[in-house]
Amino acid sequence: MDDSTSRIYLSSPHMGGKELDYIHDAFKKNWIAPLGENVDQFEKNLQDYTGRSHAAVVTSGTAAMHLGLILCGLQAGDEVICQSLTFAATANPIRYQGATPIFIDSEPETWNMDPQLLEHAILDRMEKNGETAGKPKAIIVVHLYGMPAKVDDILKVARKFDIPVIEDAAEALGSSAGGKRCGNFGELSVLSFNGNKIITTSGGGALLGDQKELISKARFLATQARDKAPHYQHSELGYNYRMSNIVAGIGRGQIKVLDEHIAARRSNHDYYFEQLNGNWLDSDSAETGQGIGFKARMATSGIYFLKEPEGHFSNRWLTTVLVNPQETGGVTREDIRQALEEENIECRPLWKPMHMQPLYSDFPYYGNGISDKLFECGLCLPSGSNLSSSDRQRIVSVIHDLLD
Numbered sequence: 001m002d003d004s005t006s007r008i009y010l011s012s013p014h015m016g017g018k019e020l021d022y023i024h025d026a027f028k029k030n031w032i033a034p035l036g037e038n039v040d041q042f043e044k045n046l047q048d049y050t051g052r053s054h055a056a057v058v059t060s061g062t063a064a065m066h067l068g069l070i071l072c073g074l075q076a077g078d079e080v081i082c083q084s085l086t087f088a089a090t091a092n093p094i095r096y097q098g099a100t101p102i103f104i105d106s107e108p109e110t111w112n113m114d115p116q117l118l119e120h121a122i123l124d125r126m127e128k129n130g131e132t133a134g135k136p137k138a139i140i141v142v143h144l145y146g147m148p149a150k151v152d153d154i155l156k157v158a159r160k161f162d163i164p165v166i167e168d169a170a171e172a173l174g175s176s177a178g179g180k181r182c183g184n185f186g187e188l189s190v191l192s193f194n195g196n197k198i199i200t201t202s203g204g205g206a207l208l209g210d211q212k213e214l215i216s217k218a219r220f221l222a223t224q225a226r227d228k229a230p231h232y233q234h235s236e237l238g239y240n241y242r243m244s245n246i247v248a249g250i251g252r253g254q255i256k257v258l259d260e261h262i263a264a265r266r267s268n269h270d271y272y273f274e275q276l277n278g279n280w281l282d283s284d285s286a287e288t289g290q291g292i293g294f295k296a297r298m299a300t301s302g303i304y305f306l307k308e309p310e311g312h313f314s315n316r317w318l319t320t321v322l323v324n325p326q327e328t329g330g331v332t333r334e335d336i337r338q339a340l341e342e343e344n345i346e347c348r349p350l351w352k353p354m355h356m357q358p359l360y361s362d363f364p365y366y367g368n369g370i371s372d373k374l375f376e377c378g379l380c381l382p383s384g385s386n387l388s389s390s391d392r393q394r395i396v397s398v399i400h401d402l403l404d
């Protein structure tokens with residue numbers, strides 16, 4: 001296929017060039033398994049980048065979340081507060097432990113967990129189930145699409161009730177809020193290096209924290225929880241979750257180009273904003289509690305973008321837009337998605353909230369309608385750091401044809 005019809009992906013792997021050097025090095029020293037220098041150095045890279053004191057690299061972001069919840073002492077029957085608008089991998093590990101997720105809706109300024117609903121939910125759980133027994137064991141906050149959540153407000157609520165926060169920063173490596181990088185908020189943070197993330201090791205993840213004992217415990221649990229003994233002895237339930245030295249070599253190469261990837265993804269976002277005659281979502285509507293604020297400029301396209309709130313820096317992992325059919329002459333999100341698909345261009349609706357998922361619809365949910373609305377009219381546009389300028393032109397011209 002020639003360039004003008006070949007498939008454009010939503011977010012594809014983008015190697016920097018140095019990855020193979022680290023893999024070759026591991027081969028040369030026969031450090032194929034189990035651990036080794038690449039693992040140690042990649043962990044150090046992640047600590048340096050995020051500002052965290054300790055990091056353990058593992059097989060996936062999902063595994064990191066599972067370990068994080070175990071470290072919070074999560075047991076069957078416990079409750080965990082979790083953002084509803086997210087990928088299922090945020091919530092599934094709660095179920096691995098036999099615990100119950102309590103889903104919380106988003107606020108309109110970052111599309112992440114609403115701090116007021118969070119407080120309301122905690123109080124309500126404690127009222128229903130008792131002051132001590134009813135207190136959730138952890139709070140999982142997500143920075144969707146790279147946009148940092150309102151972490152200060154969330155942490156304030158969490159401190160008030162003395163509940164640990166696990167930060168799902170899988171989509172937000174390189175983002176920051178108030179000058180502090182994502183991956184460095186709350187008790188523990190989760191990163192992912194899955195194939196579509198801003199840097200990838202083909203598959204992988206990390207658990208970060210500031211307490212040495214916690215991250216050491218994570219490493220212990222991730223390597224089958226072997227007691228110190230010459231024979232194989234186990235007192236605790238372990239897992240096989242540790243990242244291999246080969247895979248970590250890819251990570252060492254990728255972290256070198258992370259800042260370039262962020263710049264490229266932010267440039268995609270700005271390009272779409274300009275070319276699609278974008279509007280910023282009205283953040284005042286958040287203050288007045290009016291939900292998603294469509295407030296168009298004069299010559300409007302009906303395509304809305306999410307502004308970075310004061311002090312927030314997004315890596316713009318994926319460029320997301322909201323489509324308001326009342327201003328597009330009836331063209332919906334789905335019309336745009338299908339038109340792009342017909343031209344062999346991949347794009348996706350926003351995450352389907354957990355409270356709307358068949359797997360999770362019976363679990364407690366504290367809502368305000370925001371994530372339902374985002375799912376209804378939101379779209380993720382191709383956002384890879386390796387998109388060419390002709391790719392980007394191809395994408396916007398399909399949308400222009402549809403809107404004209």
Ligand SMILES: *Cc1c(COP(=O)(O)O)cnc(C)c1O
Binds near residue numbers: 062090168203
């Ligand atoms: C990708 C992702 C995960 C899971 O990471 P894996 O490495 O794929 O297991 C978790 N949460 C969010 C928000 C993600 O986007």
